[in-house]
Ligand SMILES: Nc1ncnc2c1ncn2[C@@H]1O[C@H](COP(=O)(O)OP(=O)(O)O)[C@@H](O)[C@H]1O
């Protein structure tokens with residue numbers, strides 16, 4: 208499924224390309240002709256009121272939901288609407304869920320081990336241990352996400368904030384080309400929020416990132432281009448200052 | 464981080480010591496100790512416990528898929544019975560001309576049905592090696608075909624359980640039919656010898672007992688190695704949050720398929736060891752109730768612990784033997800009541816009860832109800 212669909216330069220120069228994507232659930236249109244592109248290496252913040260379709264957009268990109276209409280391309284050549292979750296993950300798309308989902312019965316370091324970039328086949332995992340290089344990566348990530356002292360703790364016993372961080376750590380271990388991060392600071396304290404923003408900025412040095420969040424202070428700290436979603440399509444795009452001056456955006460956020 | 468080397472916990476070591484000890488000592492107590500001594504193991508006890516050991520292998524196999532991967536198979540008895548039939552076919556052909564109709568090739572029931580030739584499905588079963596291969600191959604292939612479709616179509620939970628029930632029920636109906644070619648209602652019985660040894664003799668019975676105990680130890684070790692590997696960690700992850708594992712790039716259907724096939728092969732071997740010890744195999748072994756009973760053994764013993772599953776199989780069957788002797792009509796109520804009590808008061812089963820006073824270790828904990836399935840948004 209890696210055929211070049213088209214030689215359109217607009218498409219091939221993008222890491223992620225969504226065009227006219229629509230999704231409906233029992234007649235309710237969660238996405239209505241959503242179009243969005245992301246350049247390689249870019250970090251983008253997506254904001255929008257509850258129900259705007261932010262999570263649904265991530266579902267479409269990661270193969271959980273098939274769009275009714277529209278194109279979704281990764282690296283200008285992989286048609287994501289034809290691939291399943293595992294294939295899309297293998298291409299290099301990692302995802303952090305809105306509700307933190309770590310493997311509760313595994314230790315913190317086993318969570319990272321399962322996420323870590325390594326052959327995913329049955330026999331590779333059955334007979335292969337974890338290599339030394341992999342252990343090193345896991346150690347480094349444990350430090351980055353500040354869970355080094357809790358490596359042998361069962362992930363189910365972590366606090367909410369720690370789980371969010373572990374999940375970001377799992378993304379790092381997966382080392383994808385594109386990270387999709389859904390509401391990473393929901394339920395975090397201000398200090399944790401600031402630390403998370405710093406962590407994401409650090410990650411964005413060598414990864415492309417899409418962050419969904421409606422905590423404005425957090426988005427301001429990220430300091431990146433913002434896309435505003437409303438009722439399933441893009442309402443505005445630009446710097447945070449630009450979009451917050453946009454009248455339609457003000458109406459959507461304040462007129463509710 | 465884990466090394467590939469297998470590390471056994473305390474329960475595992477005790478379990479191995481017990482099974483290997485039983486394998487070594489049973490022949491001594493059954494054959495060498497004088498019959499009238501208090502330590503002598505009478506033949507019926509050898510046969511009874513030998514049968515429990517086969518059930519314990521089935522329980523370990525079931526725990527592997529249910530306890531570690533969340534696949535609640537309500538049809539594992541089918542794999543057990545298929546392994547049993549494969550062994551039974553070998554034993555039938557060993558009878559040869561000693562049958563009632565003295566036909567050197569055709570088993571009695573075929574002569575009775577006026578068949579002239581041996582059906583193709585029976586070819587090769589005069590050879591022990593071939594029959595042993597079929598003991599593993601038939602359940603394994605059925606599990607592969609079944610799992611291929613079910614896991615690829617993402618059939619999970621109750622739906623999967625229901626179709627596994629349907630599978631064993633369908634096989635039961637098929638094996639009941641005379642023209643299906645496996646002895647119909649009466650099944651296969653009147654066995655004479657296995658590898659030239661009389662199945663009735665005390666020495667053969669003691670040997671079958673020891674082989675069953677060794678097979679149980681081996682099943683445990685193989686299962687333990689599987690669940691301790693990185694593959695096993697991924698299995699547990701599938702059990703707790705299947706779609707999350709998919710988003711990490713694992714092909715969940717292949718993970719399930721592999722463990723399902725391994726488990727079915729194990730169940731088949733259990734059935735093959737069971738048949739010469741009980742002396743008969745018939746379609747009632749496919750009864751859906753048998754598969755459900757096996758699930759109860761695992762739950763009672765402690766799901767997701769392997770050792771607990773084996774313990775549960777032996778304990779419940781001891782109780783069953785006692786109950787069906789003492790108050791036959793109440794056994795099913797007793798079994799149901801036991802299941803309810805254990806689920807309510809002993810979520811970790813009998814093994815959990817035994818471990819109660821020991822400090823709980825976090826790794827590879829049995830599934831917690833809170834962490835079940837999906838919930839990924
Ligand atoms: N699986 C689903 N079935 C039905 N409706 C859904 C489903 N997923 C999302 N929706 C609806 O689609 C809309 C967009 O949801 P979502 O993408 O979760 O919004 P956001 O993440 O921006 O808050 C909501 O109205 C939601 O109720």
Ligand SMILES: [Mg+2]
Pocket residue numbers: 261262263305
């Ligand atoms: Mg959302």
